[in-house]
Amino acid sequence: xxxxxxxxxxxxxxxxxxxxxxxxxxxxxxxxxxxxxxxxxxxxxxxxxxxxxxxxxxxxxxxxxxxxxxxxxxxxxxxxxxxxxxxxxxxxxxxxxxxxxxxxxxxxxxxxxxxxxxxxxxxxxxxxxxxxxxxxxxxxxxxxxxxxxxxxxxxxxxxxxxxxxxxxxxxxxxxxxxxxxxxxxxxxxxxxxxxxxxxxxxxxxxxxxxxxxxxxxxxxxxx
Amino acid sequence: xxxxxxxxxxxxxxxxxxxxxxxxxxxxxxxxxxxxxxxxxxxxxxxxxxxxxxxxxxxxxxxxxxxxxxxxxxxxxxxxxxxxxxxxxxxxxxxxxxxxxxxxxxxxxxxxxxxxxxxxxxxxxxxxxxxxxxxxxxxxxxxxxxxxxxxxxxxxxxxxxxxxxxxxxxxxxxxxxxxxxxxxxxxxxxxxxxxxxxxxxxxxxxxxxxxxxxxxxxxxxxxxx
Numbered sequence: 001x002x003x004x005x006x007x008x009x010x011x012x013x014x015x016x017x018x019x020x021x022x023x024x025x026x027x028x029x030x031x032x033x034x035x036x037x038x039x040x041x042x043x044x045x046x047x048x049x050x051x052x053x054x055x056x057x058x059x060x061x062x063x064x065x066x067x068x069x070x071x072x073x074x075x076x077x078x079x080x081x082x083x084x085x086x087x088x089x090x091x092x093x094x095x096x097x098x099x100x101x102x103x104x105x106x107x108x109x110x111x112x113x114x115x116x117x118x119x120x121x122x123x124x125x126x127x128x129x130x131x132x133x134x135x136x137x138x139x140x141x142x143x144x145x146x147x148x149x150x151x152x153x154x155x156x157x158x159x160x161x162x163x164x165x166x167x168x169x170x171x172x173x174x175x176x177x178x179x180x181x182x183x184x185x186x187x188x189x190x191x192x193x194x195x196x197x198x199x200x201x202x203x204x205x206x207x208x209x210x211x212x213x214x215x216x217x218x219x220x221x222x223x
Numbered sequence: 224x225x226x227x228x229x230x231x232x233x234x235x236x237x238x239x240x241x242x243x244x245x246x247x248x249x250x251x252x253x254x255x256x257x258x259x260x261x262x263x264x265x266x267x268x269x270x271x272x273x274x275x276x277x278x279x280x281x282x283x284x285x286x287x288x289x290x291x292x293x294x295x296x297x298x299x300x301x302x303x304x305x306x307x308x309x310x311x312x313x314x315x316x317x318x319x320x321x322x323x324x325x326x327x328x329x330x331x332x333x334x335x336x337x338x339x340x341x342x343x344x345x346x347x348x349x350x351x352x353x354x355x356x357x358x359x360x361x362x363x364x365x366x367x368x369x370x371x372x373x374x375x376x377x378x379x380x381x382x383x384x385x386x387x388x389x390x391x392x393x394x395x396x397x398x399x400x401x402x403x404x405x406x407x408x409x410x411x412x413x414x415x416x417x418x419x420x421x422x423x424x425x426x427x428x429x430x431x432x433x434x435x436x437x438x439x440x441x442x443x444x445x446x447x448x
Contacts, residue, residue: 059326060250060396076252077395083251083304094395096402096430097250098334101327105347129352136311137323138303143353144327147346178350178366 012206014187020155021047023202024113024185027153028054032110033103035059035145038082041113041155057109059141061100064092081141104141105148112149114142116156116184118171121218123181123193125154126173139176146177158186158215165216167191167198188212191220199223227389227433228418229440232262235412239377241268246333246373246404247275247285248380251304254397255284256381256414258442263379264288270295274333274373276326276400278302278310289313298373300326325353328370330403336372337406337435345370375408382431385415386422389436390429398430405435412438 015023017040025047028034033055036044045067048054056065058080065080066087074085088094103109118126125146128139146152156166167184183201184191189212190202199221200209213220229235236259239245245263249255264287271294278297279285286309288294297319302310313319324332325347335343344367348354358369380401382391391413393401405411413431418441 058396060253060399062396075395077254077397079251079253079396083253088395094398096393096398097326097330097400098403101330105327105345134315136303136307136314137321138301139323139325139353140301141326143325143347143351147349148327175351 012204012211014204016187017043018047020185020187023190024153024155025049028052028111030054033057033063033108035104035109035112035149037112037114037142037145038140039115041115042082044113044155057100057103058086059100059104061095061097062086062088062092063095063103064089066092101141101144105144107148107150109145109149111151111153112145113153113155114145116154116166117173118166118168119154119156119181119184119193120168120171121193121197122170123179124171125152125176125181126171127176129174131173142176146180151182152177152180154181154184156184156186158188165218167216167218169218188215194221197221226387227437227439228387229438232258232414232440232442233265235259235438235440236262236266236377236379239263239266239268242270243268243376244272244274244374246375246378246380246400246408247273248378248399248401248404249284250276250396250399251280252284253395254381254393254399254401256379257284259379259381259412259414259440260284260288264291264293267291267293269293272296272298274298274329274375276300276329277304278307280304280306282309286310289319294319296320296322298322298324298329300324300329323353328353329373330400332370332373333400333403333407336374337403340372342369342371344368373407375404376410378404378408378411380404380411380413382413382415384417384419384424385413385436385439386419386424386433387439388421389413389433389439390424391415391431391436391439392424392428393430402431405431410437411435412440414440414442416444417441
């Protein structure tokens with residue numbers, strides 16, 4: 001970890017995962033059709049405002065997905081993309097995989113929220129494989145969401161455990177999609193991908209734009 | 224009289240030869256035709272190619288089929304799971320070939336096979352390692368990858384109810400790959416909870432019409448995981 005990072009850590013209050021999820025939930029408009037990816041993005045589902053109707057889509061054939069069931073309501077034929085039991089809202093629909101991926105790839109989702117290993121200045125996304133030869137590869141529906149959703153939000157911590165930036169000039173991990181990311185919600189900042197570069201929309205309390213540039217090594221623009 | 228019903232699962236899989244490509248329905252445990260897979264393990268054809276979204280979890284279903292050493296190749300979108308240790312071990316030992324296919328491409332390749340489409344251009348995977356070595360084309364300013372159908376010799380799927388003509392309805396998200404796989408194989412076998420009298424399924428609600436189904440076997444309700 002660099003001196004910059006350690007200095008920043010004492011002055012800055014980074015957003016928690018729950019706070020990042022809340023930031024995302026606040027930005028989802030009424031009526032949006034949204035796919036929430038497995039992993040960290042699942043936290044967003046718990047933050048959705050009850051006064052807005054938002055349609056959650058799950059790749060295994062659900063639109064209008066509801067919250068987790070109570071212990072007595074679990075039905076293993078009603079699961080989400082992470083294979084966990086869910087419920088269906090009134091008005092919810094069930095359909096087969098062909099129609100589900102028609103919905104996803106065909107531009108019928110307003111927002112997809114995905115995790116990431118790296119996001120590049122040009123909007124390229126890497127989120128399905130590292131360069132570890134011993135890893136078991138798995139891609140699922142991520143590539144379909146990357147090309148198909150009107151907007152792709154990425155939710156991730158900005159630095160790896162080693163302190164390396166996941167915001168990069170160009171991805172070094174295998175790509176999920178080209179130029180597909182609209183916005184990144186990280187623990188340090190919310191950033192838009194605009195014209196081949198990152199624009200900081202919001203900074204975590206105490207973080208300066210200059211510190212963000214030093215942490216990432218990127219010429220991040222002010223909003 | 225048309226009667227596609229079979230008395231037991233063994234007779235549904237008795238003619239599956241070595242080297243077959245078998246489409247197996249299910250997403251995780253939901254829609255996994257566990258009874259048909261058990262019958263397949265008992266018949267034990269070798270050198271199989273399995274097409275399914277996942278590559279088995281725990282020790283049942285696809286995981287048991289893999290553990291039995293009957294599978295040469297898996298075509299799937301998401302083999303890695305918390306409890307996919309059977310697949311992981313065979314893959315790392317080099318005993319199993321994997322063709323990793325993005326989930327939407329897997330579905331559309333099956334759809335193409337069932338719908339008589341020779342190949343199709345999809346944006347999914349363009350510019351990624353999935354497209355390596357494949358034909359690409361820019362259409363209206365957007366990049367696409369040429370993908371080919373996946374045809375099955377057999378499809379093993381799970382539905383909730385069926386009739387003697389092979390009409391099927393499914394239950395909740397256990398529907399998933401069942402309808403498209405039913406279209407994409409030479410022989411489609413469906414395990415159902417109950418076989419119901421002809422005419423008792425609402426024609427408006429039949430999800431898989433009987434023309435896509437060759438064999439139906441009732442196994443009762445119960446096992447989902």
